[in-house]
Amino acid sequence: MSSLSHTLADSATMLRRNLRHMLRYPSMTVLLAGMPVVFLLLFVYVFGGTLGAGIGSGGGRGEYIVYVMPGILLMTVAAVAQGTAISVAMDMTEGIISRFRTMSISRGAILTGHVVGSLIQTMITLTIVIAVALLVGFRSDATPVEWLAAIGVIAMIAFAVIWLSVALGLVSKTVESASNLPMPLTLLPFLGSGFVPTDSMPTGLRWFAEYQPFTPVMETLRGLLTGTEIGNSALQTATWSAGIALLSYLWARKLYNRDPAHK
Amino acid sequence: MAGLNSASAISAVGLRKSYGEKLVLDGVDLEVVEGSVFALLGPNGAGKTTAVQILSTLIGADGGRVRVAGHDLAREPDAVRSVIGVTGQFSAVDGLLSGRENLRLMADLRHLGRAAGRARTAELLERFDLADAADVLVSTYSGGMRRRLDLAMTLVGDPRLIFLDEPTTGLDPRSRRTMWEIIRGLVADQGVTIFLTTQYLEEADQLADRIAVLDHGKLVAEGTAQELKRLVPGGxxxxxxxxxxxxxxxxxxxxxxxxxxxxxxxxxxxxxxxxxxxxxxxxxxxxxxxxxxxxxxxxxxTPDLDDVFLALTGRPRTPANTDTDTATEKAVTR
The missing domain is CATH 3.30.70.100 (Alpha-Beta Plaits)
Structure with a gap:
């Protein structure tokens, strides 16, 4: 009857539940992959020729797809997180959550189940997006170690963003607002170095773009996948991820442990 | 029944809860004997669901001392949780899973182990007449099926004390009768204690050993159905x-x-x-x-519970029956 083994067992049970939901609606995962894929195609085929010429090195479409990939990957992370917020909010509006609360199960298990489930979903969705990118001409000279590092970086920021989405899902009173609240996250790659270099932006925006959390992540990924300068981006990425994850976790836990809203 | 075994399943003194300005429970005392069926009867908004939510550890009380199954509710909520089962007013089933998967989920959360969980699931599916629909998504179930699955899920861990919040609200008469049979069976076969809320007077009359009438957060009467009926003149x-x-x-x-x-x-x-x-x-x-x-x-x-209810809750149907204070006094003095 150790409480740690119960926590692990309950979290695994909740994870199985979330994975079942995912398997039952594979279309959800495909839908989540849909947005980044559409943006990828849009930015490669519609804007890629022009933007590729403008990013400095004078390349075209082929070079732009390499440049835009980190932004697309982060957009994927944000899209899955939006799904997380929705499914957490849906859970909270269902009676089943009240049942869980009146059972002797580890309190964090339900949230842990969502977070781990979403991490798995993120990896599946990223696989789809990267597969499409390879089909439309994305090439990387990254070594297997660099790929592993890139996956680690994405997992780190995804973990943070997913905890944030869990909190946003909990704070939302309706499923609709849960789907709207994380929306800015999907736009964040645009307001950073995801689609164009930040030095082409006006001062105020550039300042935001350079200091917002997604930019160092994209710079780190870009460095790992295409060999550009990483500098202290990796450290900033780790710091941002840890900070967002910790604060979001504490917020989510506080929201979850309060008395459920009175109907 | 009360005389044989008078251990308390629930003992609450001065239970209070308010939401902002609104006082929902205003000093409620409850005593539920082990192995009995206790009905909390009241109109919509009387505070019944809030009472169940507090007693089942879902929300905290603002005041009062409560012991459930011998455990202090505020200090040992997990001990309480391990012996209770709750079937709420809104079905607490996972619509994206099948009936079998829902039951297995409960078995896993109760740490029954694989084989035991599988056996218990099969047994409950059979008993609640859900075996044919066991592997269909619950979102396609009818209201009565969902309610049966809901109760079956509550029973997975063999709770000693079961809370049923309006167990038959919204069910058709046939499903309601089926539910009544199931509830009676639980008490007769397994000796569990049942705390149910209802706004149906007939339901309390049919099922409960003791009935407490709740109105605007206060108990206005308590007793057996017969005792309550005698409180009201007009027979x-x-x-x-x-x-x-x-x-x-x-x-x-x-x-x-x-x-x-x-x-x-x-x-x-x-x-x-x-x-x-x-x-x-x-x-x-x-x-x-x-x-x-x-x-x-x-x-x-004889006045039926309808008369009792209307008389006690001060919404008179017959003007003669408004002597609520006397009625309360007589009812509470057991």
Whole structure:
């Protein structure tokens, strides 16, 4: 009857539940992959020729797809997180959550189940997006170690963003607002170095773009996948991820442990 | 039942809860005997669901001392959780899973182990007549099926104390009867304690050993269905006579003891106030016999819970029944 083994067992049970939901609606995962894929195609085929010429090195479409990939990957992370917020909010509006609360199960298990489930979903969705990118001409000279590092970086920021989405899902009173609240996250790659270099932006925006959390992540990924300068981006990425994850976790836990809203 | 085993399943003193300005529970005392069925009866908004939510550890109380199954509710919520089962007003099932998967989920969370969990699941599916729909998504279930699955999920961990918050609200009459049978079976076969809320007077009458009437956050009466019914004046015996002569003779005979008997000369009926007990019926018939008056037909009208409820909660249907304070006093003095 150790409480740690119960926590692990309950979290695994909740994870199985979330994975079942995912398997039952594979279309959800495909839908989540849909947005980044559409943006990828849009930015490669519609804007890629022009933007590729403008990013400095004078390349075209082929070079732009390499440049835009980190932004697309982060957009994927944000899209899955939006799904997380929705499914957490849906859970909270269902009676089943009240049942869980009146059972002797580890309190964090339900949230842990969502977070781990979403991490798995993120990896599946990223696989789809990267597969499409390879089909439309994305090439990387990254070594297997660099790929592993890139996956680690994405997992780190995804973990943070997913905890944030869990909190946003909990704070939302309706499923609709849960789907709207994380929306800015999907736009964040645009307001950073995801689609164009930040030095082409006006001062105020550039300042935001350079200091917002997604930019160092994209710079780190870009460095790992295409060999550009990483500098202290990796450290900033780790710091941002840890900070967002910790604060979001504490917020989510506080929201979850309060008395459920009175109907 | 109360006399054999008087251990308390629930013992609450001065339970209070408010949401902002709104006082939802205003000093409620409850005593539920182990192995009994206790019904909390009240109209919408009386505070029934809040009471269940507090007693089942879902939300905290603002005041009062509560022990559930021997554990202090505020200090040992997990100990309470391990012995209770809750079936709420809104079905607590996972619509994206099948019935079997829902039950397995409960078995896993109760740490039953694989084989035991599988066996328990199969047994409950069979018992609740869900075996045919076991592998279908619950979102396609009918209301009655969802409610049965909901209760089956509650039973997975063999709880000693089961909370049922309006277990039959929204069900069709047949499903309601099925649910009643299931509830009766639980008490008879397994000796569990049941705490149920309902706004259906008939339901409390059918199922409960004791009934507490909750109104605006306060208990206004408590007792058995019979005790509650006796609290309300208005019970009477109606006598119908074969001809006007017998009718007049009866009125004459009864006038010795009663002034101004309600009567209907066209229908040849009189209404004699009565508590409906055999002793008073016999006395009435003896009185008529002594005058050689024979009644054609006799019917006893005891107030039903409807009358009790309306009288006690101060929404009078009959103006005579508003003496709530006296009623409460009599009811609570057991």
């Amino acid at each position: 009477h015996v109606q006598l119908r006579f074969a001809d006007p002569a017998a009718f007049r003779a009866a009125v004459g005979a009864l006038s010795h003891t009663l002034e101004d008997i309600p009567r209907d000369e066209d229908a040849l009926t009189v209404q004699v106030p009565s508590d409906g007990r055999v002793r008073s019926l016999r006395a009435l018939l003896d009185l008529l016999d002594a005058q050689s008056v024979e009644a054609e037909e006799l019917s006893v009208h």
